[in-house]
Amino acid sequence: MDNNKRDENMVRITTKELAEKFIDEQINALRAQIGDRKVLLALSGGVDSSVVAALLIKAVGDQLVCVHVNHGLLRKGEPEQVIKVFRDELKANLIYVDAVDRFLDKLAGVAEPEKKRKIIGAEFIRVFEEEARKLSGIDFLAQGTIYPDILESGPVKAHHNVGGLPDDLKFELVEPIKLLFKDEVRVLGKTLGLPDNMVYRQPFPGPGLGVRCLGAITRDRLEALREADAILREEFDKAGLAGKVWQYFTIIPDYKSVGVKDGLRSFEWPVIIRAVNTRDAMTATIEPIPYEILGKIVDRIVHEVKGVNRVLYDLTPKPTGTIEWE
Ligand code: XMP
Numbered sequence: 001m002d003n004n005k006r007d008e009n010m011v012r013i014t015t016k017e018l019a020e021k022f023i024d025e026q027i028n029a030l031r032a033q034i035g036d037r038k039v040l041l042a043l044s045g046g047v048d049s050s051v052v053a054a055l056l057i058k059a060v061g062d063q064l065v066c067v068h069v070n071h072g073l074l075r076k077g078e079p080e081q082v083i084k085v086f087r088d089e090l091k092a093n094l095i096y097v098d099a100v101d102r103f104l105d106k107l108a109g110v111a112e113p114e115k116k117r118k119i120i121g122a123e124f125i126r127v128f129e130e131e132a133r134k135l136s137g138i139d140f141l142a143q144g145t146i147y148p149d150i151l152e153s154g155p156v157k158a159h160h161n162v163g164g165l166p167d168d169l170k171f172e173l174v175e176p177i178k179l180l181f182k183d184e185v186r187v188l189g190k191t192l193g194l195p196d197n198m199v200y201r202q203p204f205p206g207p208g209l210g211v212r213c214l215g216a217i218t219r220d221r222l223e224a225l226r227e228a229d230a231i232l233r234e235e236f237d238k239a240g241l242a243g244k245v246w247q248y249f250t251i252i253p254d255y256k257s258v259g260v261k262d263g264l265r266s267f268e269w270p271v272i273i274r275a276v277n278t279r280d281a282m283t284a285t286i287e288p289i290p291y292e293i294l295g296k297i298v299d300r301i302v303h304e305v306k307g308v309n310r311v312l313y314d315l316t317p318k319p320t321g322t323i324e325w326e
Contacts (some may be wrong), residue, residue: 004150006179013184015307019191023055026176029057039140039174042128042162043094045082047194047201048144048177051185053086054192056142057178065138067125067131072100072222073208076230080242085195099127111254113214113326115214115322120207125164128153132169141171145178146185184206202247203281211326215254220307221269225252227305228271235297236275245287248275251314251325259309261302271301283319 013019039056043049043066056064066086070079079096086092106119132138141162165171177185189199207210209229213222228250236242251272259266273294278284298311314321 019187027059037139040138041142052144066094071103073210107217140174142174145175146321149155155259224307228301231300239293245275246277266309270310272312274314
């Protein structure tokens with residue numbers, strides 16, 4: 001049997017009971033596969049790697065070593081949440097790597113989007129490799145591969161997988177959710193007790209805010225972007241839009257416009273809001289957001305975010321606009 005193929009009779013995990021059954025089966029299977037050996041996992045805090053971590057913690061406890069690489073391009077509060085949930089609450093063996101300066105130094109002056117993606121991907125592998133080399137006795141590498149990644153259908157783009165590790169670090173793979181669809185992974189996450197904002201997170205690209213801070217990334221614009229994005233998410237949450245809009249985020253261009261702030265001329269960046277709905281990310285429509293909510297977001301961004309004096313709303317469906325700007 002092809003163990004990368006979902007059996008047509010496989011029951012979809014839609015309820016807590018089905019999730020509990022799957023979790024029990026996986027715990028046994030993982031214990032049988034791993035025995036008393038050690039497993040390494042790159043834990044981004046996204047739903048897939050978080051569910052894999054939670055499953056492995058249940059199955060093999062501190063034989064799991066999680067590495068969380070903060071590349072500086074995560075959303076506000078994300079690295080802190082990974083530490084709180086996994087180290088403090090689930091008692092995971094978690095290595096937190098602050099690689100912010102490394103990534104931002106490598107990205108300095110690089111404006112071409114694909115080059116930025118390549119640098120982020122390659123640096124991620126390098127940081128992970130360095131951490132893996134510091135550890136001894138690792139036999140397995142766990143990955144949050146899910147079924148759409150295997151099918152390669154749709155626009156599932158390069159995840160932060162660690163497939164690019166050198167040959168001497170080619171560990172045996174542990175992929176407990178590789179036959180599951182995203183909605184099933186979310187049911188598992190919920191059943192495993194992960195927080196809702198981790199389980200129901202909107203898709204977030206591997207290169208993170210790096211492809212939303214347009215052109216060559218600078219620290220000041222990146223910080224402004226991160227703050228504006230946090231305000232947008234907070235207001236969408238408050239307005240009950242979080243579950244209704246598939247993906248919503250902000251973008252910051254690398255040019256400024258003239259404005260007035262506190263009676264004085266300002267020359268600052270604009271922030272662009274994008275909020276789209278889609279089934280498969282191949283096409284996307286614009287979600288009509290009530291003007292009052294948009295008005296509140298604009299007001300908060302221009303008053304709370306340093307260096308921003310203008311907010312735009314992108315009304316372009318896909319096609320012709322892709323969801324991301326880079
Ligand atoms: P586009 O911009 O092509 O995006 O309409 C479609 C979906 O893919 C996500 N995306 C990425 N995900 N690495 C990722 O893991 C990437 O480099 C990347 N670029 C775009 C995007 O957020 C949307 O959900």
